[in-house]
Amino acid sequence: MPTPATDIIRVLGAREHNLRNISIEIPKNKITVFTGVSGSGKSSIVFDTIAVESQRQLYATFPAFILNFLPRYERPHAEAIENLTAPVIIDQKAVGGGPRSTVGTMTDIYALIRALFARFGSPSTGLVYDYSFNTPQGMCPECDGLGMSVTVDPDKLVDRSKSLNEGAILLTGYAVGSGDWQLYGNSGRFDLNKKLADYSDEEWHDLLHGTGGKVELTFNKGTWKANYEGLADKFTRSRVKRDTSGLSEKTREQIQKYLTEGVCPACNGARLNEKALATEIGGRNIAEWTRLQITDLLEVLGEVTDPAARGLIDATRVALGRVVDIGLGYLSLDRPTATLSGGEGQRLKMIKHLGSTLVGMTYIFDEPSVGLHPRDVGRLNHMLEALRDKGNTVLVVEHDPDVIQIADHIVDVGPRAGAHGGEIMFTGTFDELRRAETLTGQALRRPFAVKEIFRAATGELAVDNATSHNLKNVSARIPTGILTAVTGVAGSGKSSLIRAEFMKRYPESVFVDQSAIAASSRSTPATYLGLMDPIRKLFAKATGEAAGLFSFNSDGACKECEGRGVIITEVAYMDPVTTHCESCDGRRFSERVLALTLRGKSIADVLEMSAETAVEFFPEKALNAKLRTMIEVGLDYLSLGQAMSTLSGGERQRIKLATQLQNSGSVYVLDEPTTGLHMSDVDTLLRLMDGLVERGNTVIVIEHNLDVVAHADWVIDLGPDGGKNGGEIVFTGTPAQLLRDPDSLTGQYLRLYKDGAAVRG
Incomplete structure (x- = not known):
């Protein structure tokens, strides 16, 4: 019986990014997994075509007033996208939410806990908001509900050995004579030539905390009278007591260097005032409840015996149970969301939607298995299946074979990446994919093997008596000169041992993770790797022009689009209209610059080159070596001019690694370098790590991928489980020894893969 036309999402002639005018039909109310190598075009189909158009059409139904507060999306490059439903996009972007956001507030479970304490606690205020650290009624007045006492360190703000005229104020922007400096220099309160070390107690207090009176500030365009405010108080108000989550990493670091941080002495980190903390259930206050590991909190719920509380208790138990079911039972409700990994954040986003009674939605996931031990992937799969079984369409971009296996329908994109990708190579079932001659099909058929011959260590790096987070006074010896894998389920203590403890003891180590790269919106791989300056100099030498002319951020930019390649027009509440710049044909440079060539190629031609093409074009030794690092880390398909903001977490990590390869x-x-990597690309990563070791380096990798674990020379496995049930070293030795270990969960899954019980067998 043929499928009704409306039961299929249909995409016709999609051309986003590297997509080659593809057409595709995706069944509704099924799990469809999109596979293919990194850069093949999976995300271009799922996120940049289907998700964007779904959001664009959904937002078009909202009133103009609402539209003004929503992001605006342009129509994707496709002939038609039909039969869409309302989208729910669950990606790996940082959860954010600022310093007030916790696991409890994000999942709305804290609201249930507050209701319990308001109605059934003793003594109770009866008001739910009295137990919120985000309201004046409930927050600790000392720390404003942050739980941390962040104070300005006066000795970091000023140099006491200098006078105001000598530049005693160390804050950025307070140069002598500047507007900010004049607030103190023009106040008439201080001897401008007197060293701060000689100030009286009154003068010192006035400089840092004084108030009252107006100060006339002089600028080029006139004068302005401002209220006097002490230096420390002004910095605290304008820079500290505000949400810094939207600031750049560099700006946050600049603020941080003037601060001293510690647990709030008034509430001892509980965030709440004395009145809220006085209420107890079963001998515990609300802060003590939220500090408990979620698995323990489930048990504590049983202490509430009032029959009237049964409804709230049951609702709370169901919500907490979802957190446990997805493998995050080791978290506590007071855990700040800013400390969550991308995978943890994505799974918590899932939990919010699992409680929804909406059906007929399209749920879109970006590698939901990130950060998951093989033990926990089964839990993730149950969640995906539950969403489908409620009557929703589930679209998943994924590399993990255990997730791919549960798909009702699979779309394999390729054949390779970048200019060599953008085509639909296969559609069908998992069993059909395993027989297909695509890179994914070949990788699924590949036998799984555990390394038998291991390198010998040249020494060891000690970590003794580690107690960060859940670590239970752990001591470890990490061998040097070889490849060591640090393994264990989520929450077992891997990151605590390596990121918190090891890096603190060995700060000279090169730490490469997937965090955002501090760069401008116009940054590209060419600028990040330091390629642009030598490239511009080559063009300057060949053409006799100034090197600065060959920058789309400078004189060489197209005047019409200002070096963007497109012209963006904002029209009231409508979607922004982005049009191709006819003046430069989207190539960012002026006509004069585009006419200047090096070896027959313009600067725009060079920026459009992939790394594998550019390495042949530039024989110059230093330039060629840097380009080869992109190929060595598996980014041969990236174009030199691609915006850094479009790179995935895994690509960001590898391009960071490319800058370090010559050491x-x-x-x-x-930190989990296989994130975003196709199974066939893991071999490239293994060769890269082997190359680092062979050059005399020590490589430590925090990883769940069993291909990497099986290839390591040494394994340190933490556990046995997560949270309070983890924090111990359960195994150290070679992968071959781990294979025979009866107690390690990682060893258990190594055996499953080797014996063919898992999908690669």
């Missing part, structure tokens, strides 16, 4: 005698720490 020797270093210690490299890699």
Whole structure:
């Protein structure tokens, strides 16, 4: 019986990014997994075509007033996208939410807990908002509900050995004579030539905390009278007591260097005032409830015996149970969301939607298995199946074969990446994919093997008596000169041992993770790797022009689009209209610059080159070596001019690694480098890590991928489980020894893969 036309999402002639005018039909109310190598075009189909158009059409139904507060999306490059439903996009972007956001507030479970304490606590205020650290009624007045006492360190704000005229104020923007400096220099309160070390107690207090009176500030365009405010108080108000989550990493670091941080002495980190903390259930206040590991909190719920509380208790138990079911039972409700990994954040986003009674939605996931031990992937799969079984369409971009296996329908994109991708190579079932001659099909058929011959360590790096987070006074010996994998389920203590403890003891180690790269919106791989300056100099030498002319951020930019390649027009509440710049044909440079060539190629031609093409074009030794690092880390398909903001977490990590590859005698720490990697690309990563070791480096990798674990020379496995049930080293030795270990969960799954019980067998 044929499928009704409306039961299929249909995409016709999609051309976003590297997509080659593809057409595709995706069944509704099924799980469809999109596979293919990194850069093949999976995300271009799912996120940049289907998700964007779904959001664009949904938002078009909202009133103009609402539209003004929503992001605006342009129509994707496709002939038609039909039969869409309302989208729910669950990606790996940082959860954010600022310093007030916790696991409890994000999942709305804290609201249930507050209701319990308001109605059934003793003594109770009866008001739910009295137990919120985000309201004046409930927050600790000392720390404003942050739980941390962040104070300005006066000795970091000023240099006491200098006078105001000598530049005693160390804050950025307070140069002598500047507007901010004049607030103190023009106040008439201080001897401008007197060293701060000689100030009386009154003068010192006035400088840092004084108030009252107006100060006339002089600028080029006139004068302005401002209220006097002490230096420390002004900095605290304008820079500290505000949400810094939207600031750049560099700006946050600049603020942080003037601060001293500690647990709030008034509430001892509980965030709440004395009145809220006085209410107890079963001998515990609300802060003590939220500090408990979620699995323990489930048990504590049983202490509420009032029959009237049964409804709230049951609702709370169901919500907490969802957190446990997805493998995050080791978290506590007071855990700040800013401390969550991308995978943890994505799974918590899932939990919010699992409680929804909406059906007929399209749920879109970006590699939901990130950060998951093989033990926990089964839990993730149950969640995906539950969403489908409620009557929703589930679209998943994924590399993990255990997730791919549960798909009702699979779309394999390729054949390779970048200009060599953008085509639909296969559609069908998992069993059909395993027989297909695509890179994914070949990888699924590949036998799984555990390494038998291991390198010998040249020494060891000690970590003794580690107690960060859930670590239970752990001591470890990490061998040097070889590849060590640090493994364990989520929450077992891997990151605590390596990121918190090891890096603190060995700060000279090169730590490479997937965090955002501090760069401008116009940054590209060419600028990040330091390629642009030598490239511009080559063009300057060949053409006799100034090197600065060959920058789309400078004189060489197209005047019409200002070096963007497109012209963006904002029209009231409508979607922004982005049009191709006819003046430069979207190539960012002026006509004069585009006419200047090096070896027959313009600067725009060079920026459009992939790394694999550019390495042949530039024989110059230094330039060629840097380009080869992109190929070595598996980014041969990236164009030199691609915006850094479009790179995935895994691509960001690998391009960071590319800047470090020429070192020797270093210690490299890699945090889940297989994130975003296709199974066939893992071999490239393994060769890269082997190359680092062979050049005399030590490589430590925090990893769940069993291909990497099986290839390591040494394994340190933490556990046995997560949270309070983890924090111990359960195994150290070679992968071959781990294979025979009866107690390690990682060893258990190594055996399953080797014996063919898992999908690669």
